[in-house]
Amino acid sequence: MPSRLHQKALESLGTRIVDGVLPAGHIMLAEDLESELGVSRSVVREAVRVLQSAGLVQSTKRVGIKVLPRPTWNPYDPLVIRWRLRSSGRGAQLRSLTEMRVAVEPMAAELAADHAPEWVGEQLHDIANKMRATGQDARRFQQLDVRFHAVVLAGSGNEMFAGLHDAVAEVLTGRQEMGLIPAHPHEEAIELHLDVAEAIALRRPAEARETMNEIMRATIDEIHQEWAGTPRSDAGF
Amino acid sequence: MPSRLHQKALESLGTRIVDGVLPAGHIMLAEDLESELGVSRSVVREAVRVLQSAGLVQSTKRVGIKVLPRPTWNPYDPLVIRWRLRSSGRGAQLRSLTEMRVAVEPMAAELAADHAPEWVGEQLHDIANKMRATGQDARRFQQLDVRFHAVVLAGSGNEMFAGLHDAVAEVLTGRQEMGLIPAHPHEEAIELHLDVAEAIALRRPAEARETMNEIMRATIDEIHQEWAGTPRSDAGF
């Protein structure tokens, strides 16, 4: 519902930058962008402001709008994540997100077991049971999976952990769209989810952490091939 | 440089929202903001767009600019983090960031030991040695500390880990500004940093992880009191 033109301009510029079509150091002029995108100054300027807040560009007087190098991009900006998952940088983004999950989700489970209100454990139990009941429908299974991990992240009571939930969702849905998930969800994975739910409900932090850790290990095994060839970013210093 | 008028507007609105002066659900009109901030329409609009991309507000026709509830804020937006660290939400933000560090940094150390180029290990060794040599100057010591952890995060080769470095820096500098760090840096902490550097240089992932984990434990002990009373966010579901 929000402004269509603004989003269109934003999307056009953002995807081209993330795809590398507009490389770091490339300089654009606001006036050219107007005619190129077929929109007015105000639209271009607002889009550029948003890109600037995401660290993708920097606009300076007398020179123009410069595309910044990747290390300055905000890797947590939802727009940047979406664009990268649909670009050639997909492998690197997927690996980054998965490593983040591996680091965070076990601790989130531990914290949830420590501090989360009771209904979190109940809800997790509920979701895990539905996952078991959902036999064939891979799509439904994956929706439940997304929800399960979102509840754990939110249940940790840590806002930054909770804030990862849409990124995690995009990873999981993206995985399925590429047919990377086995049609038959592992029986073992389901059991692990049930175990996590129970550990959180019964307030057993160490057990929750370790079980979630096993889920993460399985996740890595499933997705590992995806980024097999992608090089690690050589963080400039 | 600070003549960026829209940055002032952004700061004014952002801090007031994060401070809770403008509560969730509060509705503002662009026209009122113009007169209130003493700026023109375009400035207000660009500031609002940036706030919108951070999830702090949503502007809809016929209604106005509505302040969104905290769960929709992007907890990774640098602006949001800065504002929260200077607001009453400081305790919660500090706890979130520290828990994030505890989850991420051990894994970052492990990944760095696995994949980082040699000069990362050398540089870490260098920094840790300087930390030992720096006796009294707490300020200098803390700068080195910030740099050490930034190099580890970047050395992991994970862009999302690397992206945490300025947030970590703000936590550490903020801690010192509040006099939360002992004047005498622990001899033990210095040894641990040296050990991490060595583990990474010698490509011992497990050791790097475990040693970094000990540093994180010490960090929690130092900072724990800061958020003693702050409630955990009850993630709405």
Add this chain to the structure above:
DNA sequence: GAGTACTAATGTCTGCACAGATCGGCGTCA
């Protein structure tokens, strides 16, 4: 209660003036 006209607010466009950073010319000095 469903449909419709109204209206208030954001969205978009355009012309103008200002600010400040870069570039190039000019003069000075070695």
Add this chain to the structure above:
DNA sequence: TGACGCCGATCTGTGCAGACATTAGTACTC
């Protein structure tokens, strides 16, 4: 002659003011 530094010309983003377009609540009609 050549290098350096000052200084104005010029270019581009920034900010302002006012217009029109669009759309989503709202109230009114039937």
